[in-house]
Amino acid sequence: MNRLLSTRRLTDIASHAYIWLLLLLFVMPFAALVNYSLTGPRGEFALQNFAYVFGSFTENLGWSFRISLLTLLINLAISLPAAYGLVRYNYPGKHLLFAFLSLPLYVPAAVLGIALVLTFNFTYRLTTSEWGLVLAMVVGSFPLMLTPTVVALKDLPIVFEEAAQCLGASKWQTYWRVVFPLIGPGIGAGMLLCFIIVFNEYLVTLFVKPTFITTAPVRVFNLVRTAGLLPTTAALAVVMQVISFLAVLLFFRIYGTRYLKGTYLL
Amino acid sequence: MSSVRLDGITKRYGHTLAVEDISLNIAEREFVTLLGPSGCGKTTLLRIIAGLIEPTAGRIYFDQQDVTYLSPRARNIGFVFQQPALFPHLSVADNVGFGLSVKGVRKDVIAKRVEDMLALVGLSGYGKRMPAQLSGGQQQRVALARVLATDPRVLLFDEPLSALDRNLRETLKYSILDLQRKTGKTAIYVTHDQTEAFAISDRIVVMNAGRIEQIGTQMDIYLHPATPFVAEFIGANNSLSGVVTSVQEGEVTVDADGLRIHCRPHSAFREGDAVLGYIRPENIALLNDKDDHDVHHIGYINVFDGVLDRVIFEGATAQVRVNVNGRELRVDVSGAQRLTLSRRGGRVRIGFNDVTLIPKPA
Numbered sequence: 201m202n203r204l205l206s207t208r209r210l211t212d213i214a215s216h217a218y219i220w221l222l223l224l225l226f227v228m229p230f231a232a233l234v235n236y237s238l239t240g241p242r243g244e245f246a247l248q249n250f251a252y253v254f255g256s257f258t259e260n261l262g263w264s265f266r267i268s269l270l271t272l273l274i275n276l277a278i279s280l281p282a283a284y285g286l287v288r289y290n291y292p293g294k295h296l297l298f299a300f301l302s303l304p305l306y307v308p309a310a311v312l313g314i315a316l317v318l319t320f321n322f323t324y325r326l327t328t329s330e331w332g333l334v335l336a337m338v339v340g341s342f343p344l345m346l347t348p349t350v351v352a353l354k355d356l357p358i359v360f361e362e363a364a365q366c367l368g369a370s371k372w373q374t375y376w377r378v379v380f381p382l383i384g385p386g387i388g389a390g391m392l393l394c395f396i397i398v399f400n401e402y403l404v405t406l407f408v409k410p411t412f413i414t415t416a417p418v419r420v421f422n423l424v425r426t427a428g429l430l431p432t433t434a435a436l437a438v439v440m441q442v443i444s445f446l447a448v449l450l451f452f453r454i455y456g457t458r459y460l461k462g463t464y465l466l
Numbered sequence: 467m468s469s470v471r472l473d474g475i476t477k478r479y480g481h482t483l484a485v486e487d488i489s490l491n492i493a494e495r496e497f498v499t500l501l502g503p504s505g506c507g508k509t510t511l512l513r514i515i516a517g518l519i520e521p522t523a524g525r526i527y528f529d530q531q532d533v534t535y536l537s538p539r540a541r542n543i544g545f546v547f548q549q550p551a552l553f554p555h556l557s558v559a560d561n562v563g564f565g566l567s568v569k570g571v572r573k574d575v576i577a578k579r580v581e582d583m584l585a586l587v588g589l590s591g592y593g594k595r596m597p598a599q600l601s602g603g604q605q606q607r608v609a610l611a612r613v614l615a616t617d618p619r620v621l622l623f624d625e626p627l628s629a630l631d632r633n634l635r636e637t638l639k640y641s642i643l644d645l646q647r648k649t650g651k652t653a654i655y656v657t658h659d660q661t662e663a664f665a666i667s668d669r670i671v672v673m674n675a676g677r678i679e680q681i682g683t684q685m686d687i688y689l690h691p692a693t694p695f696v697a698e699f700i701g702a703n704n705s706l707s708g709v710v711t712s713v714q715e716g717e718v719t720v721d722a723d724g725l726r727i728h729c730r731p732h733s734a735f736r737e738g739d740a741v742l743g744y745i746r747p748e749n750i751a752l753l754n755d756k757d758d759h760d761v762h763h764i765g766y767i768n769v770f771d772g773v774l775d776r777v778i779f780e781g782a783t784a785q786v787r788v789n790v791n792g793r794e795l796r797v798d799v800s801g802a803q804r805l806t807l808s809r810r811g812g813r814v815r816i817g818f819n820d821v822t823l824i825p826k827p828a
């Protein structure tokens with residue numbers, strides 16, 4: 201009994217230690233960044249760097265939000281019907297089509313950027329507009345939205361749609377009142393992924409952005425390249441990190457409580 | 467409250483015929499059960515009636531209206547699935563009100579109707595709960611309330627009780643029947659469970675391999691099975707295969723591998739006909755040894771000597787296996803006789819009158 205207890209205790213300690221080690225590994229770089237962002241010109245503790253974030257950086261953050269939200273909306277409008285078509289209907293070449301749609305996930309950002317510049321220049325002449333940038337973000341990120349939506353829809357028993365139909369709901373009512381709410385966690389996961397990726401994307405943005413737009417990550421990149429790593433730049437980076445983190449928290453707050461607990465699985 | 471008429475319904479999946487040339491008339495307010503083994507096409511047929519599946523051929527009529535190519539939505543049916551399939555993100559009240567809500571009915575009208583329906587299924591006061599907070603039986607009752615709320619023309623049930631435990635099944639099947647009687651709806655009910663079918667149906671449609679074997683009341687299909695499949699699928703039966711050797715004054719004698727069996731069939735047979743004979747276990751009597759050998763004295767036209775192989779005491783009855791000339795017959799014994807069986811054993815004598823004769827399929 202005693203020996204059993206002690207081995208259990210040992211594994212307990214080991215597993216705790218492991219978790220703390222992981223936390224340390226992941227949190228340390230971020231902690232270092234925060235620490236640096238709070239350092240004044242003479243190495244003292246200072247909050248003044250963050251004044252820049254709400255001063256000269258607000259425009260960059262604003263662009264990032266704007267581009268991210270527009271991208272999200274377009275992704276949503278594309279992914280929901282696409283996912284429904286992919287899961288609920290059968291036709292030849294379905295799997296090939298899905299693989300093809302997921303292609304941007306496996307293509308390096310630089311390759312995607314070059315490809316987009318070529319396409320936009322020769323086909324749409326979109327490089328000089330905000331919509332060109334949004335379109336580029338959509339191309340790169342919409343598989344992130346599509347995949348979780350497809351998975352959620354595959355997991356959703358079709359009987360709910362049939363029940364709604366038999367009760368007199370139109371197709372449209374079935375989507376809005378039954379299907380979309382029930383695949384909410386999937387859609388939410390996709391939106392979260394998209395937001396974080398698009399909000400932090402700089403490489404593709406560098407390729408296709410018009411000159412009047414500078415998003416937050418591009419600003420960070422430019423500043424680091426021209427002036428080295430300044431505490432003010434670190435402050436902007438910290439704010440971007442916090443925004444991404446808040447997005448994750450929000451997701452769990454909304455879906456963790458209402459949906460993930462009592463799933464629709466019968 | 468519509469009558470339902472099926473005319474030559476066929477559904478083909480590639481090379482498999484799920485449902486083959488089914489014609490059926492169901493009267494207004496009638497409770498009809500589709501009964502058959504798993505895979506015989508019951509669900510397919512029911513979903514075709516609902517409009518969830520389009521038939522390969524044939525027509526469906528509600529009253530005089532041809533609904534063959536109408537969507538489920540336009541047919542105004544109530545479909546109860548095997549799982550309750552309540553919308554998990556909506557409260558019980560919103561589930562019950564769903565059908566009216568999508569039709570744009572006013573909120574206060576819906577609320578009143580929801581209350582009435584929940585009262586009807588015995589769940590008053592449960593409206594605010596979420597489906598996950600109800601037991602399986604309660605969920606299925608909410609599902610019933612949900613379809614009844616839309617006042618459908620026909621109620622369709624696809625094994626609605628098979629996911630529930632036995633006690634619940636017992637009570638819920640009568641609840642379903644009561645609701646159908648109260649609301650006067652036409653009901654089509656699918657099950658593979660014959661006790662369920664016998665308990666609630668006005669008529670039973672026995673299906674096998676995509677086709678209808680027999681349509682009739684409980685008594686029709688139990689006492690007068692029309693096909694070998696029905697005779698073997700419904701209840702327990704002893705089956706013998708033989709040839710008609712003589713026909714005299716309505717009495718037919720069959721030779722079944724040496725056993726000479728006398729029957730009084732309802733239909734006509736001729737000498738030389740190949741037949742299948744079925745004898746219900748409860749229609750065979752175990753006779754006392756001292757019973758007279760004169761068959762007319764004891765009232766059995768068929769009497770055989772055999773050896774008692776096995777006795778299984780099942781409570782209300784005892785199941786006895788008797789070996790007659792190398793052929794095992796099942797005999798169900800009830801009453802006081804079942805209590806003295808285990809001490810007997812050895813040689814026994816059996817007697818029976820009722821034999822169902824069916825022409826042997828080619």
Ligand SMILES: Nc1ncnc2c1ncn2[C@@H]1O[C@H](COP(=O)(O)OP(=O)(O)O)[C@@H](O)[C@H]1O
Nearest residue numbers: 479482483484503504505506507508509510511
């Ligand atoms: N979507 C389908 N594709 C191919 N075969 C099917 C399909 N649905 C049913 N079947 C076949 O049709 C037959 C009848 O099925 P079903 O109606 O579900 O039977 P039951 O409800 O009586 O168990 C089965 O052989 C089944 O394999």
Ligand SMILES: [Mg+2]
Nearest residue numbers: 505508509510
């Ligand atoms: Mg079935």
